[in-house]
Amino acid sequence: MNIFCKSTLPSIIITLSILIIACSKSGFESETPPNIIIIYADDVGVGDIGVYGSELIPTPHIDQLAADGIRFTSAYATAATCTPSRYSLLTGEYAFRNERAQILTGEAPLLIEPGSFTMPEMLRRAGYRTSVVGKWHLGLGEGDVDWNGKIGPGPLEVGFDESFLLPATNDRVPTVYVKGHYVEGLSDDDDPLRVRYSEQIGNLPTGHSHPELLRYPADNQHSGTIVGGVSRIGWQDGGQSAWWDDEQMAFEFTERSQEFIERQKDGPFFLFLSMHEPHVPRIPHPQFVGESQTGLRGDVIVELDWVVGQIVKTLEEQGIRDETLVIFTSDNGPVFFDGYYEDSVETAGEHRPSGPFRGGKYQTLEGGTRMPFIASWPAGIDRGLIFDGIFSQVDLMATFASLVDVDLPDGEAPDSQSLLPLLLGSSDHGREFVVQQGAELAIRKGKWKYIPDGQVASRAQHKHSMGPTSLSTGELDPIPYLFNLDQDIGETTNVAEDYPEIVNELAELLEQIRNQPERSLLNLTSE
Numbered sequence: 001m002n003i004f005c006k007s008t009l010p011s012i013i014i015t016l017s018i019l020i021i022a023c024s025k026s027g028f029e030s031e032t033p034p035n036i037i038i039i040y041a042d043d044v045g046v047g048d049i050g051v052y053g054s055e056l057i058p059t060p061h062i063d064q065l066a067a068d069g070i071r072f073t074s075a076y077a078t079a080a081t082c083t084p085s086r087y088s089l090l091t092g093e094y095a096f097r098n099e100r101a102q103i104l105t106g107e108a109p110l111l112i113e114p115g116s117f118t119m120p121e122m123l124r125r126a127g128y129r130t131s132v133v134g135k136w137h138l139g140l141g142e143g144d145v146d147w148n149g150k151i152g153p154g155p156l157e158v159g160f161d162e163s164f165l166l167p168a169t170n171d172r173v174p175t176v177y178v179k180g181h182y183v184e185g186l187s188d189d190d191d192p193l194r195v196r197y198s199e200q201i202g203n204l205p206t207g208h209s210h211p212e213l214l215r216y217p218a219d220n221q222h223s224g225t226i227v228g229g230v231s232r233i234g235w236q237d238g239g240q241s242a243w244w245d246d247e248q249m250a251f252e253f254t255e256r257s258q259e260f261i262e263r264q265k266d267g268p269f270f271l272f273l274s275m276h277e278p279h280v281p282r283i284p285h286p287q288f289v290g291e292s293q294t295g296l297r298g299d300v301i302v303e304l305d306w307v308v309g310q311i312v313k314t315l316e317e318q319g320i321r322d323e324t325l326v327i328f329t330s331d332n333g334p335v336f337f338d339g340y341y342e343d344s345v346e347t348a349g350e351h352r353p354s355g356p357f358r359g360g361k362y363q364t365l366e367g368g369t370r371m372p373f374i375a376s377w378p379a380g381i382d383r384g385l386i387f388d389g390i391f392s393q394v395d396l397m398a399t400f401a402s403l404v405d406v407d408l409p410d411g412e413a414p415d416s417q418s419l420l421p422l423l424l425g426s427s428d429h430g431r432e433f434v435v436q437q438g439a440e441l442a443i444r445k446g447k448w449k450y451i452p453d454g455q456v457a458s459r460a461q462h463k464h465s466m467g468p469t470s471l472s473t474g475e476l477d478p479i480p481y482l483f484n485l486d487q488d489i490g491e492t493t494n495v496a497e498d499y500p501e502i503v504n505e506l507a508e509l510l511e512q513i514r515n516q517p518e519r520s521l522l523n524l525t526s527e
């Protein structure tokens with residue numbers, strides 16, 4: 001059932017939730033903390049997933065995960081872009097508190113302080129072996145990285161025991177994998193890898209100099225060095241033995257993850273599997289081409305779904321499916337055009353990647369941060385639940401800390417709330433309010449959503465980025481907006497003038513949170 005499609009959505013959700021809670025088992029059945037896998041997608045929207053209502057992109061494995069656990073309808077990434085969302089996920093701090101937590105280049109230094117009390121560090125203290133595989137985009141080194149030598153600090157200095165990374169984004173140089181402290185596959189001392197963002201380095205073909213080499217044309221920003229027929233953001237020279245093959249990337253990350261799971265099957269382990277789909281450039285393995293009805297963007301989501309299936313299959317083969325908590329979610333909302341002219345708008349047809357929500361990536365409208373969020377742990381969570389309690393990815397840190405019984409040191413994870421009963425499906429009680437970050441901050445409290453400046457909130461990166469129908473928001477006015485999400489899930493009717501007291505209350509609350517960690521605001525001590 002697509003519960004988002006009905007206009008009576010709120011009442012259906014409330015009824016379902018009550019029924020579900022009434023029928024639910026205790027929720028927390030397992031005595032032993034589970035292995036934990038977070039599969040983090042890159043720019044997937046709620047409407048891209050079958051179980052949330054997508055009809056043109058088959059996602060049977062993700063749908064099965066939902067059937068085998070709990071699916072949330074009000075789960076948020078903290079931000080509408082990648083770096084800030086990941087920062088919050090791993091630190092339990094809203095990204096707006098760190099001014100460097102913006103979309104990073106591929107040569108940016110590490111964003112998280114080495115030695116920090118991060119999610120993997122916390123889990124490590126509880127005896128977990130921790131690994132990150134896939135997109136990092138949180139910076140590496142201390143500036144001026146020599147890609148041919150030891151690269152650090154990085155994930156190994158902020159709590160991960162192992163790492164295999166796509167350093168930034170798949171549209172940015174360097175187009176190499178970094179394993180631990182070193183680029184993998186650099187074999188030629190005479191061909192050192194060099195990377196630059198300020199100006200061209202070396203003489204390799206670029207999107208501007210050799211457009212005839214391109215799979216598809218790109219905008220100016222994405223017209224740097226060509227790798228695999230795709231021009232990237234930034235320039236690189238040398239290190240060609242190590243350059244990745246985009247078509248193989250999903251397989252590469254899957255195999256690395258499988259190897260980790262098999263090796264650590266006696267647990268406990270934490271795997272942060274950070275996939276690149278459907279971020280641009282969208283280059284599916286040939287096996288997935290044409291497997292959706294929405295062009296390349298849909299095809300790479302089918303590929304992502306396959307990865308989810310492979311991970312679950314590996315857990316089953318190792319006999320550890322029941323004691324593993326698998327979470328599937330995304331870092332920010334969807335976008336069609338994001339730099340490459342690969343006909344994403346034209347091939348999308350009637351597909352609505354944000355489902356019933358307005359807007360997508362970069363925006364503080366719901367489509368920017370309201371995410372698919374599924375959690376499945378057969379030994380600890382009942383099957384087939386659908387909850388609408390508000391949950392933010394920033395809460396995973398405190399929630400996991402409760403799960404594995406680690407105290408959060410004072411001042412750590414300052415915005416993270418432990419919502420363990422919600423995650424485990426034994427209570428639908430979520431957050432009272434949540435901050436959403438795009439080009440500005442917005443706040444949702446209960447049914448009310450307050451946006452200080454509609455024009456900033458709705459700004460799109462590119463006039464084609466949202467397509468003509470589904471994601472398209474039009475530009476809102478530079479005034480405050482208030483939406484009643486119970487009646488207006490698509491944020492179409494501004495009721496700010498009708499409820500000035502709510503506007504004031506939410507504006508004040510947002511200001512308070514801006515100036516004060518949420519945990520102290522709510523008097524939450526470590527749990």
Ligand code: NG6
Pocket residue numbers: 042043081082083103137169171221222233279280332338339461
């Ligand atoms: C933007 C890029 C976009 C994408 C995004 C990061 C331009 C014009 N656009 O700056 O293509 O790479 O950064 O996406 O450069 S994210 O999902 O990692 O946040």
Ligand code: CA
Pocket residue numbers: 041042043081082279331332
């Ligand atoms: Ca992203």
